Amino acid sequence: MKWLSCFAALFLLGCGGLSKKVDAHHPDVALPQAWQTVQDPEVEAAADLTIDDLVPLESYRSLIRRALDENPDLQLTALQIREADLLVRDRRGARLPEIGLTVDGRRDKSAQAPDDPFTTVSGGFNLSWELDVWGRLADAEAAARLDREAARATYQAARRSLAARVVQRALDILNVRRVIAIERQRLEVLETNEEIVTARYRAGRGELADLETARRDSRNARAALAALEEDANQAHRALRVLLGDLDMSHVDIPDTVPDVPRVPAGMPAQSLAQRPDLAAALTRIRAEDRRAEAAHKALLPAFRIGANWDRSGGSPSDMLEGSPLWSLLGNLTAPLFQGGRLRANAQLAELAAERAYWSYRNSLLTSVLEVETALSRERAFARQIPELEAALTHATASRRHFEERYREGLGDILDLLAVQQTEFDLNVRLNQTRIDRLGNRIDLALALGLGVSE
Numbered sequence: 001m002k003w004l005s006c007f008a009a010l011f012l013l014g015c016g017g018l019s020k021k022v023d024a025h026h027p028d029v030a031l032p033q034a035w036q037t038v039q040d041p042e043v044e045a046a047a048d049l050t051i052d053d054l055v056p057l058e059s060y061r062s063l064i065r066r067a068l069d070e071n072p073d074l075q076l077t078a079l080q081i082r083e084a085d086l087l088v089r090d091r092r093g094a095r096l097p098e099i100g101l102t103v104d105g106r107r108d109k110s111a112q113a114p115d116d117p118f119t120t121v122s123g124g125f126n127l128s129w130e131l132d133v134w135g136r137l138a139d140a141e142a143a144a145r146l147d148r149e150a151a152r153a154t155y156q157a158a159r160r161s162l163a164a165r166v167v168q169r170a171l172d173i174l175n176v177r178r179v180i181a182i183e184r185q186r187l188e189v190l191e192t193n194e195e196i197v198t199a200r201y202r203a204g205r206g207e208l209a210d211l212e213t214a215r216r217d218s219r220n221a222r223a224a225l226a227a228l229e230e231d232a233n234q235a236h237r238a239l240r241v242l243l244g245d246l247d248m249s250h251v252d253i254p255d256t257v258p259d260v261p262r263v264p265a266g267m268p269a270q271s272l273a274q275r276p277d278l279a280a281a282l283t284r285i286r287a288e289d290r291r292a293e294a295a296h297k298a299l300l301p302a303f304r305i306g307a308n309w310d311r312s313g314g315s316p317s318d319m320l321e322g323s324p325l326w327s328l329l330g331n332l333t334a335p336l337f338q339g340g341r342l343r344a345n346a347q348l349a350e351l352a353a354e355r356a357y358w359s360y361r362n363s364l365l366t367s368v369l370e371v372e373t374a375l376s377r378e379r380a381f382a383r384q385i386p387e388l389e390a391a392l393t394h395a396t397a398s399r400r401h402f403e404e405r406y407r408e409g410l411g412d413i414l415d416l417l418a419v420q421q422t423e424f425d426l427n428v429r430l431n432q433t434r435i436d437r438l439g440n441r442i443d444l445a446l447a448l449g450l451g452v453s454e
Helices: 002-018 058-070 072-093 136-202 208-243 268-272 276-297 316-321 341-407 413-447
Strands: 098-106 120-131 302-313 325-333
Touching: 058 072, 058 136, 058 208, 072 136, 136 208, 136 276, 136 413, 208 413, 268 341, 276 341, 341 413
Parallel strands: none
Antiparallel strands: 098 120, 120 302, 302 325
């Protein structure tokens, strides 16, 4: 019974490394019962909506499909799933027996038969199998499976983020294009003003200061228009990068503004449960917990059995005809002293699990903030746009009044330029706010976990 006593001693020695039990159940995170920013009561929670459903124009959906097929970053993320699949196969294979084949031929220099290439030929099979008594290998395989699950969730999150960014970049192009149209109208008005002021000055009915002011505003508008045209080029290039297209020419974006509807938000727990990035972060906690358990179990004794089946002879034919030799053995190994390496590995695994937990907490807090911010901005846009529309109506009426007075010689050019500037600035601001509201609704859809059509 000496071997039993030895086994008991080794087992107790290994168990000393498990004094700190790995806790796979981290504290739950309390979600808010409701969003701080409440939508209209008649708006119900979203059901089966996708990001591309919010943009009904086929041109936008076509851009999303192109990006999902060709974007390099997304394809790199997809490769992580394949890598995770191979890692699962590797960990699964570690739990199975290993079988090898050996064939060996030797020639003795003192052999009497010079024509015989071999004097001894041997071959056989050997088997080795680690018995997963404590479940260490099972934990490693489970961690790999969880890593694969997290990789798949990360890929889904990347798809949704990419679709949202494509729509955002297309809206940027549309916004710049519309602002350029407004600025061209501004330039036309300023050039007309310059012509009128020039004619009045030459006729002796105007001041040189008025002429200089008119010329200044015209040139300033031309410079602003040139800058906006470059902004449009930059926006097209940014979209091309998302599409994975090396051709940096312009993308065909229709002038029609997509009617992106409001995205209804359900309860926080219901909404955030749809986010794949949170699912990936939560799965990584479970994976790191299983790795920590495996690292602690590496301190326990390991059991391995082996078997060998051998044949030998003076020639290949003799080897096949001879009687085989076989052996079956088992061994028990336990770590006695490794300089604290195994214990350090176990502690590192515990820290990795703790880090994964706090990373999940950070992602969850960020998710709540994203939803709250998008909901709050939606309400702000709902208040801003009617006011800007009314302000633009008044500015247009004021501009017409001052133009009429100026044509009659009753007004000052500076007053006219001021009211024209106000009208165009309000037009630009209203357009920007409308586009921002559409983009915010895309942000809200992404924050609420809306997916992308397959």
